[in-house]
Amino acid sequence: MQKCVAVLGGGISGLSACYYLSKTSNVSKVVLLEATGRFGGWINTTRREDGAVFEHGPRGVRPAGAVGRNTLNMLSDLGLEREILPVPHDHVASKNRFLYVNGELHKLPSSISGVVKTVPPFSRPIILSVMKEVLVRKGKQEDESVHSFVSRRLGSELADIAMDCLCRGVFAGDSRKLSVRSCFPPLHRAEQDWGSVLLGMLFGGEKAGTGGMSALAQRAKAESWAQWSLTDGMQTLPDALQEALRGRERVEIHHSAPVRSLSYTAGGWEIKQEDGTALKADHVISALPASVLASLLPPAARSLSHQLCEINSVSVGVVNLEYEGSVLPVTGFGHLIPSSEDRGLLGIVYDSVLFPQHNRRGEPTTRMTVMMGGAWFEETLGGPDEVKDQVLLDRAVQAVRSHLNITSSPVWSKAAVLKNCIPQYHLGHWKQLEAMRRYISDHALPLTLTGASFDGVSVNDVIFSGRTAAEGLVGKI
C-alpha cells in the first residue's frame, strides 16, 4: 500500500499517530501539521534555570491497565527510562487525597479502617454504601449521567461529594451532565456485565492489552507505581517524540503550519494551509479538537461537522504558585472542591509533595497548582477571552490562604486560561461517536478521528487513540 497520510494537530495524540505510522513501511509518506510554534498541545512545561519545573497541563500519568502499559512501552522505546519519576502507591501523595467540604479539609479514606468507620464529610461508613450496591438492580438505560449512576448505585452522598469532585478533577466537568458510559467505561461495564460495580471490580479483570510488556512496564508493576512524571517535566515526552520523528525516513513534521481548510475529491484530500500552500494526501488522521475539525471540513460534509460541533470543551484557569519554605499544613496529592462548596474552584494540587524533584535547587519551596472554571468558567469568571490573569492569580492566592491557611505571598506565579482544553463527554457521547464513524464509513471518507475529543481524555487514552488510528490504516504495529 503506497499512501500519503496527513496527520493534523501536533498534540500528543497526533505525534503518537505519526510515531506508530513511522514504524511501518506500509505508508509512503506521513506529514504532520501543527498550528502553533511548538509540539505537545496541552502538555506544556515551564523549566526554570534554577531547576524548578511547573506543569501547566498534565502532571501525572497512571501506569495501570493496557493503555498505561502502552505509554510505558513507548517511553521505553524512546529511551526515556532514566527520566522517569515514579510515585508508588505507598507514597504519601498516593495515600493522602483531600476534599474541601464545609470549609474544612477532609482526608479520603485510604485503608480498610477508613471505610469501615464514619469519616467526615460522609455521614456513614463508605463500606455500607458499597455493600448495599451489590443488591441494587441493574439500570435499563443505555447511558446515564455520572451523578445519576452513582446516586442510584451508591447513594446521593457519594454522588454529591465524591463523584462530583472526581469529575471536576478529571474533566473539569459537571457530573450531572457527563456520561458514565463514556467518562468511566469500567463502571458502566461492571454494571452491564456483573450487575454491580463492586462485583465487576472484584471479578471483572482487565481488558487484554496491546503489545508486550517492556522492562519499564514490568518495573512499574513490580514497584507498584500509582503514577509517574519525567525529570524535566511532561514536555519531555512530546520533545522526545518530535526528536525521534525528525530522524525517520518518509516522515515530515511541521509546526507553525495551521490548516485552513480541507477538500476531498475522488483523487484524495487537499489540505490548505494558512500560508496558501496545499498538501495532497490519500488519508487524513485528525488529531484536532472536534470543533476545529468541524470548521475545516468541506460543505459537503456538513452533517459530520454538525455532529463534531456537539462535542463541547470547557476552559480551565490554571495558576502555578511557588512559596518559600515548606508551608503546607498537610501532605498529600492535593484537594478537590465539590460544586456545592464553590462552583468555580475545582481543586489545588500540591505539586511539591507529588514531585519534589521539580522543586528549585537549594532552600525548600512549596509548589501548588490551582485549577478553576471548567464547566462553571463563564458563570464564575466571565468569558475566557476577557478574564485577566491577575483575576485568576488573586482568586488562587485567596483560595490557598483560606483553604490551607498559608498567609505568605507566592514568590513566583503563572496564571493562564486554557481555552476549550477539556472535551466534555455528555450523555449520549457514545452514540454521537457511532454516528460520526458510520458517516465516515458510509461515505468512504479516508478520515480517522483521534485525540481527546473522542475516546478518552487522559494522556494514556490519547496516545492509545493515536496507535489505534495508525493500526486502523496499516494493520497491527
Ligand code: FAD
Ligand atoms: P491537544 O493537546 O489539544 O492537541 C491538538 C493540537 O492541534 C494542538 O497542538 C493544536 O495547536 C493543534 N491545532 C489546533 N488547530 C489546528 C489547525 N487548524 N491546524 C493544525 N493544528 C491545529 N491527562 C492525564 O493523563 N493526566 C493529567 O494529569 C492531566 N492533567 C490535565 C490538566 C489540564 C489543565 C489539561 C488541560 C489536561 C490534562 N490532562 C491530563 C488531559 C491531557 O493532557 C489531554 O487530554 C491531552 O494532552 C490532549 O492531547 P491531544 O493531542 O488529543 O489534544
